[in-house]
Amino acid sequence: MAKKNGNKRNASPVATGAPAAPSRQAASLEKHGPIWAASFENASKVYQATGSNLDIDVDKELIGRVLDALQKTEDTASIARWIERFAEVCKELSKYQEKLNEEYIQRWEKASKLGEENNAEHKRLQLEAERVEADREALEQRVAGIDELEQELATKKNDLLSLERLLKQREANAEAGFAEENEKALRQLEEQQRQLIVQRESDLKDLQDQKTALGEEIKQAARKLAEIRHSCSDAEAQRIDALDAREHELSQEKAKLSRDRTRLDRDWSELKTEQAELENRIAEGMEAERKGFALELAKVSAQREKAWEKVQTLQERLHDLQELGTALGERSPAEILENLERLTAENRELKRQLESSDTAGLQQDNQYLRDKVSDLERDIAALRPELDEARRELSVKRVAATELEAIAREKRVLESHKNTLAVHIDDLETRIDQLTNAQKAKTAFPAMSIMDTDKAFQASIELEHVPDLKSFAEELQHRIARAEKNVELFYPIEDIRLLLGGLAMSQLHVFQGISGTGKTSLAKAFAKAMGGFCQDIAVQAGWRDRDDLLGHFNAFERRFYEKDCLQALYKAQAPRWQDSCNVILLDEMNLSRPEQYFAEFLSALEKNNPAERLISLSETELPGAPNMLRDGRQILVPNNVWFIGTANHDETTNELADKTYDRSHVMTLPKQDHSFRIKEYPPASYSFSSLQKAFDSACGEHTASVKDLLGKLTENDFTKQLETDFGLGWGNRFEKQALRFIPVMMSSGATRGEALDHLLASRIMRQGKVTGRFDVSADSVRKLMSSLEAFWSGTGLDSLPVTSLDLLEKDIKRKEGGF
Known part of the structure; x- marks a missing residue:
């Protein structure tokens, strides 16, 4: 690998021992040294990309010795140009090598992705082959009894296994081919691009051909399966045709049920709309009527206030007149007017005489009057003590008379007020009686009247149909086991069958046995499992007649005190429960005698016509009776209610009479030691x-x-x-x-x-x-x-x-x- 000098661009490339003064060759070295070093570095990179090392020690000393040797030749400039072009070629080769590496990485990723897709396609083909294998095994089971097809089926199995081995071989060959191509691509970079493109097109074509061939093989297998099916016996073909026809009939029936369901939903929606409109109209009518009553009541109240004000005014005038009459004594108004007119006439006469008399006469008269006055003054002085005494006596008597008069006046006023209040009290009592009677008439049966308007009782629900009785008995056994919370109830299937038979036979049931055998639990669990209600009634030892069971009518309050049994009978007829399976449980029914408190029910249940099974609640029609009472006084015993009584036999109970036993279905429940694995069923209402x-x-x-x-x-x-x-x-x-x-x-x-x-x-x-x-x-x-x-x-x-x-x-x- 080439070794690089960290300061080669700044250091002089002249070898050790060169002249210190710069020369033309030294300038050439200074010019071409870095280019040579870069050329060798680029060449080293190219060799590194191919996995090889270029063992050239590229440093200043080596380049200096090479340049010293080249200075002795005449082609130094041409060698320098060749070195420059070599450096450019190495640089271009390095760039081309980087592009090839990038393209190789991209093509490798594409090849990997294509390999994953091929693996997924292979897995899909394997699944398809497994499906074909499953179909073949199903066909083997169907034609296991036909000896003629065994060899052909074995042949098909070998073909499919051969196909699977062929697919695995092709997969292995494809993987091996990819590995070989990858190895060639590493050795020959320029050849790799063309080979990868050719190989990808070839692989895609092979995969497409394999897919097409596999599709043809699958079609051939399907045709062979169809041939095998057609080769079955005529009886099998007829059975298949019958099944197809039955499937067609079921699909038609399902479509019909779907149409009926759609129609029922539409009818139900229309009924709900009409019901909402009717309720709105009723609410508006009641609101208008209430407002009218409120206005009328306000008018009556205003008239009453005016009447009271008028009464008070008249009472004040009457009081003034009474005081005036007291002051005037016992004289009538005509006498008072006559005296007043007489005094007025005398006054006018005196004034006239006064004006016509003379002065002398007046003086004489005056003197006479003076004398008279003197005499009178003496008389007054003599009479004054007596007058004072009489005044004192008069004052005392006047006070007593005033008090008596005031008392008499208060008495008269109080009597007047008493009479007025008596009239108003009678009026108020009449109105109170009217309002009380009207209120009593509306609420004679308060609980049952509420059921007529409560949406919880008036809204109907969708119920499920009971399947065939054998499967339903088994399902009911498991539903009863899960009916009660926090407890599992295990009843043998024989008891469930007896219960169903009894339900069909009679509306009255007697569950008897020792305490703790599940008599009460069976009745409650059955009602819950069926989606109905169970009204639990504890029978008391003192019950004597049907009033203890149904309630009684209070004639003074005009109200019927409805007990639970009566409410349950009416509830079972409400739209919500009228098609449910309901139970009225008479717990410990033989604490008293059913022949007494249940006598009317025993007679009613005996009637063949269900519409005639009526219980009379009163002798006459009651006002404001609920809608479902017959003639306002009779309650129907509906068919969808079963009376289930539990009976223990000990010293505290009574023996049931024959008339009760003969009309009822009797079950004796032993101690439950039975258990089974409970199947889970979703809640349902039948x-x-x-x-x-x-x-x-x-x-x-x-x-x-x-x-x-x-x-x-x-x-x-x-x-x-x-x-x-x-x-x-x-x-x-x-x-x-x-x-x-x-x-x-x-x-x-x-x-x-x-x-x-x-x-x-x-x-x-x-x-x-x-x-x-x-x-x-x-x-x-x-x-x-x-x-x-x-x-x-x-x-x-x-x-x-x-x-x-x-x-x-x-x-x-x-x-x-x-x-």
């Missing part, structure tokens, strides 16, 4: 109408089978023995309930035998009917047990009536043990 539709569909599907079973049961010895030994028979109610309960149980996943076993155990074998009786021997029970087993095996039912047989066996043991 439609009551869709649930009833699912029940009706199940009944339509299995009614014939159930009727056949009931017919065989009626003709069997089991039924005859019930009639002869136990005095029991089948009624219309039992048959009606069985035709609803058993089909729903079968559609939910249970068998006919399981459903019939539950009905017999809860309706026939229960305590007091067949079991628990003292007038029946153990042999009769044992004979009935044998008849039941024979009926089960003779009818071909799938399993034994385990629950019924267990009850009969326990009763036999009880009788044999003497209990």
Whole structure:
């Protein structure tokens, strides 16, 4: 590598020992020395770029010796020019080398980017090959039973594997080609540019050809797959065509549902708009009416103030007249006017006589009068003490009379005020009674009246439809498990099926069992899982009639005190809840006797027409009754409400009567030790109408089978023995309930035998009917047990009536043990 002298531009290039005085050669050295040094430096840079070193020691001493040697030749000037041109060439080579390096770096980056793109394309092709491989494997599974296609599929697999190996080989060759080209580019810089351009065009063309070839191979694979599909059996082709037709039908039905949904949304939007306009009109009307009432009230108040002012003025005038009458005594106004006129006439006569009399007469008269005056003065002096005494006495009496008069006057004024106030009080009492009666008439049912206007009760929601009952029973089991917060409820699928069957059979349910078996939790969780509400009512031991359950009417206040049960019945009919599945929970229903406080409901639920299931709240129509009350006094028991009562059997409870048991669906819940892995479902609200539709569909599907079973049961010895030994028979109610309960149980996943076993155990074998009786021997029970087993095996039912047989066996043991 060339060594540079840090002061070569200022130092003299003459070798050691040269003459001190400058000469022509020294001037040439001074002129050409730096050019030579720069030339060798440029040449050294060019060699460094190629990875080689130029071992030339470029310093002043060496250049000086070279110049000393050149001074002896005649071509010093030509050598100097050659050195200058060599320096320029080396400089240009250095610049060209830098450009080549920059272009090489750019082309290297482009080549790297192209390599990454090739790698991405290769990965995409690998993914495509994997997809083709997955399609091939799917085809292998579909035609696994066809021996003729095994060889062809194996061939296709080998072809695809060969294609994959070919792609990997091409990738390896491409990478190797890039490495070779890069090595050549480092050795031959000028040749690299052309080779890179040619190589890039070649690689792009190869990649395009590979892409085209791979596309053709994929198309060939698709055609072969289509051929394989066409080579399937006719049955498979027919099934595929049927699936395609079904898919087309589903798409059409989906489009139809989408159009219906759009139409319903539009109708709903129009209804909301009309409702908003109606509410605005009602609000404006009420505001105008309120303002009119306010103006009328202001007018009445002004008239009342004027009347009071007039009354006060008249009272003051009356007081003045009374005082004047007191001052004038008992004389009438006519007498007072007559005396006044008489005195006026006498006064005029006296004045006239005075003017016509003479002076002498006047003097005599005057003297006479003087004498008279003297006499009178003497008389006055004599009478003055008596007068003073009389005045004092008069003063005392006058004060007493004045006080009496003032008291009498105050009495008269107070009596007048009393009469006036009495009139006003009567008027105010009348108005208060009118306002009170009007207010009572508006709020006879305050809670239910609020539901008629509250948007939370009037706004309807979109509900989901119940799927087929078997899958719905499984889904409901998991929804009930997650219905309550902070607790998981595990109920066997058999209990869920019994619950669904009971819902179809009756609106009254009895959940019985020992405390802590989840009776209350099942009722609440079911309502929450279905998206309805559950009204919890704690039955009290002192309940005697329906007022304890519904409330009572206060005739004095003209108001009905609505209890929770009445509000829940009305709430279930509001638009928000009218298609939901709702529950009224009678917790500890046998603390009192349901046959007393629930008697009207037992009768109403027995009616075949749901529109006639009415409970009367009063004898006459009540003013201001809510909109959904019938005739202003009757509440409907809606279909979408189930009454679920929990019953414990201990010393604090009453035994339910037969009329309650016969009208209800009874479930006995044992202690829950069952668990399973809970599946997560999003919250949902199911439609009551869709649930009833699912029940009706199940009944339509299995009614014939159930009727056949009931017919065989009626003709069997089991039924005859019930009639002869136990005095029991089948009624219309039992048959009606069985035709609803058993089909729903079968559609939910249970068998006919399981459903019939539950009905017999809860309706026939229960305590007091067949079991628990003292007038029946153990042999009769044992004979009935044998008849039941024979009926089960003779009818071909799938399993034994385990629950019924267990009850009969326990009763036999009880009788044999003497209990």
